[in-house]
Amino acid sequence: MNAEAIDLLIRTELPAAARGDRDAYGRIVGACQNAVTAVALAITRDVPASEDIAQDAFLAAWQNLKRLQNPSSFLPWLRQITRNLARDHLRANRHRPLDGEGAEIAISLAADPSPTPAQQLVQDEREQAAAELIAALPEDSREVLLLYYREGQSSQQVATLLGLSDAAVRKRLSRARQGLRDDLLRRFGEFARSSAPTAAFTTIISAALAAASPPAAAKGIFAVAAAGGANTLGKVALGAAGSIGLALVAAFAGMWLGLRKQLKGAIDDEERAALIRSSVINALASIAFVACMLLVAVAARGTVMLVATIAAWLGFMAVIFYQTLVVQPRAMRRRHTLEAQRDPVAAARRRRRERIHCWIGGIVGFVSGCAGVVLGLNAAGVL
Template structure:
């Protein structure tokens, strides 16, 4: 899709999206995802991190669409959200040294949570190569070159997507060609094309949209409690909307993203096992809760069975979030406190606040959804 068509699509779909139409916003995501991930990748030099940041940028923009007065400003606004999130990520990780054991740990945890040794080696090499290639580029040309190769090598398309003049884009492309070896530029082109987000990226954001609060805020039922500690769009799930189907998607999405985020900083295999075990318990509890609600709906009467099932489920989720996971992470927190006490103290306070916010909205949304369901079903 060329830049003119993307602009037309945004102008056409944005009013409906601002009114809460998730399908309309999903079409905007599909049209803009190349640009947003390229902006994030140019800053972070890390493909998985750039996709996490891009997801968070799309969801942040979704929840604040009503602030946008001019549809023509959407893409510049979205690019700036992405740059701010990417720079915040770099600042948050700036004090973590990337040498010695820490570097080995960072490389190992950049792969999937449970890869085979062979997969892990391949993934490590890919990520190292990607970081080296991006770092070799002139800083002011990274976004341009990434989009140039992802968008059919059209300088006009890149100029329109990044809000630059075609002449400025051509000038930076020319300078990059002069500064870089031809083989390096060819490898970078292959990297840019191979890391472009596809249907899977769109599907992840679309899944988050089905449970995330629309621009006009809505209350949640199950996802809030499950989202405690989750990175990227897990934080957005605190305001999720409340049907059982939405709740299941929210729970599993938040559990997966929270686990993925936590495993990246795991200090050893014992901590990894503890985090995975806690996430598995939450996932099984979610499945059990849905089955219990289906059985209750068809085999019981009255309000007590549904209340007991909901309280039991929420108790498991909150116990894992408030008791089990802090115990598993205690050694990591101690190491962080020894390395930088002030930063560790700030991080713990922030985590505690987010956790209790999750508990509050989880309880409020869960009980609110339960009461609403009991009333509409005629059980009370």
């Protein structure tokens, strides 16, 4: 199946798969299994482990399909899930590489077509040799070279499946070829093709899909775990708590520093109380916004997530701007009047400088926040 056909198949079958059609998703698995197993194998250098990881990645993606609104994001999303699971596997199963084995010996063992009676021993040797061979390749060329031989030596096909340009694929292939002799490269091609998943791989996943839950938005927090590489709810909760904590600390630090500066010049308790009240409102708005974003991330998806995020962001910014541009200047009006009576020129200069700083800070904060919201929605597959 060529690159255009794979892209068309994903776009055609993905909506049905997201509605729970296991057969549609099975067809997607069959089209993408070479790419996914190649990504896992390039990282783990272990053929059986790469197939296990690929199966887990396909199942994780299946259960969270409803969170992916843009079909063109499917392959990048699936590749990232696979990479995260493969890295988790390496952290959990650290193996030392072979000692004293050159690439030529390793590739000969990995690609040796004649089995010996001691099948288990040979299998272990081939797996170790394959790991050594892949490790000898440039890191950024491993996925490319494996997939190149599995996909009929089409650089364009590899480019589509890995989200690269054709020029980038050709460059990485060239680097890999420079590091291997022709006969070793030929044997590596045999190894790549012989280790590719067969039709049985798709059958295994199809059977697993029959027992797995269909795509559901209620699994939102687990979708974050799958996409980010976390494998327990505790890790997700801890990550969320850390993000919220950092956001609140940054917000409160900025508010406290601004409040301290304002309180230094307060002329009486009435002004001081008004300024403190305004800062407390800003702090509560920050807490409410972060809590709202966490709720949206867990419970919403698609258009609902987009609308809820924009509404929460605009509401938050409206509170901050109103307190900063209306309430706080009103609270300090009497102070500004006294300053203007003592030195009109200096007071006017100070007010002008304060307005400039306020607008610059507001614009920078608003633009930065909008950029963060857009990036977050894009990462979630909403945009």
